[in-house]
Amino acid sequence: MIFRKILVNSAEAIVENKLRSALTMLGMIIGVMAVILLVSVGTGAKRYITSEFESMGTNVIMVQPGKTDKKNSMGPPVSSSKGKLTLADVEALLKKSQTLSAVSGVMFGAGVVKTENATNNINIFGANDQFNQIFNMTISEGDFFTKEDEDSGRRVAVIGHNIKESLFGSGTALGKLIKVNESEHRVVGIIKATGDKLGFNVDDIVFIPTKSSLRLFNTDRLFGVRASAKSRSGMDDAVAELTAILKERHNGEEDFTIVTQVTMMESMNTILNMLTYALAAIAFISMLVGGIGIMNIMLVSVTERTREIGIRRAVGARRSDILKQFMIEAVVISVSGGLLGIAISMLITYTLHFFLPGFDMRPPFWILPPAFLMSFFTGIVFGVWPARKAAHIQTIDALRYE
């Protein structure tokens, strides 16, 4: 029979068996939805994290003390005993470097901040006056540290939005004294509410000059050095120069690790791609389940319609006609299920995005053709066996089948 006619026939057969067809389609709908939604989650997460990274500034170079041989690692643990970065290193970089626009030594540690009225557990971040050039935070009141603040190790602090709120409420904070780990600091600046910036909640951080932070933690070992290249294209030169300067100061030994935006993005991408693949694998399994569902129902359908097959064969249908009929039915079911699955997942993600613009899990368009093709091929793969079974039923037995 001509293809078009079988298509019409199978569409009729599907409509005639609404419930059964709907249940079969459901497997495919869920399978395709799983594929699209899980891939969307994967790429959405990747998009989110990538944009977070880029908001940090793309020229950032991070130097951590210690060295691991592994490429692309996120840096060694902080407590690595080998290698040490000090303020002298920072000064050398500031003095000699041609390619860096800003350099700051940084300290990081937990602490307590107190006023007469309130206490707050916070993170203390030591940084110099150039730090804000590297990380681009917006100061809402006052200013970031000056060079004098840093050089003379003044006890001044720039505080995050949440800390200001919890310590001072709606009152003024600028110029007030706060106790950072029992040492008095004067508030000179307040950072605008920023939220999470890569694991740190900037709003919960108290920034103090590097020198005072070293004094506070009673050490000369920096947590690390942060620098920014003059231009994005100058990254490689900046990294080379920075390495050379530090190596010279460290007796030719490269006892530090440089992490740039690029290497961080690369390792992050590796993780995120793995995540996407893992999700895709899960989605593939649900597709498989959907396919097996189709096969099940088609096998039931073949048994149920044994007599119909007998009748069709008696009035002149060839084996190939029966085969085509059941194959096309399976494909029509799976493809309709696939299209519905695509439509529903688009509807869900776009609706979510409409009401929660921050929650962007809209599927990437490249997933749509493969999702559609997968539903098509699932129909074929899992339709073959039932269709072959149908085609090889003996006509006389089929006509007598009750």
Add this chain to the structure above:
Amino acid sequence: MALIDLKNIHKHFNMGEENIHALNNINLSINEGEFTSIVGTSGSGKSTLMNIIGLLDLPSEGQYFLDGVNTTLMTDDDLSKYRNQKIGFVFQSFNLLPKASALKNVEMPMQYASTYNKDISDGMIRKMALETLDKVGLSSRVHHLPNELSGGQRQRVAIARALVNNPKIILADEPTGALDSKTSEEILTLFKELNAQGTTVIIVTHDSGIANRCRRVLSMSDGLMKDSVQVKI
């Protein structure tokens, strides 16, 4: 030449350990335009004979010439084509597709015919199906589903389906078995009319009342056949 020509037909079945000789050396010629009945008790071999005549089953031995062609050498596809073009089946339980309208049921054999003969268009199929339904007196029931029709009407749909491809032979297996006597009479009259227009009709039945209305009766018993021609009907 005879339309149906069976030569030394044997049919064996294996039922577990037991070998059943369902047809034992059947020789039979039926000419075009005959009205024949095959009678016999259940297990006599009459259904097997009908299945072989209808190309639904193949003989174990012997040769079957249908319209001059040796069907024992045909492929499965050829047999399908021959069933489609030469034979119309009518069954005791009607065997209509339950979810298709009377019209769709009648169109079905022609849909398959159109795959063998590309000249058959959808328009022709529709026209022939409607004409044939009219011929069996069902022009007002065209869009009804089988379960919306009475037994007699269903059998008329089945007959229309058997007729739609203009077959040479109508093979009816207990066509009145599920019908009351009045309706049976109507169906039988319809077969008589079709026969008068030239179609060869073969009715398989265990009802001697129907067999007695046929000019030729083939009595089956234990795989053997007795051929008798009645002068008086």
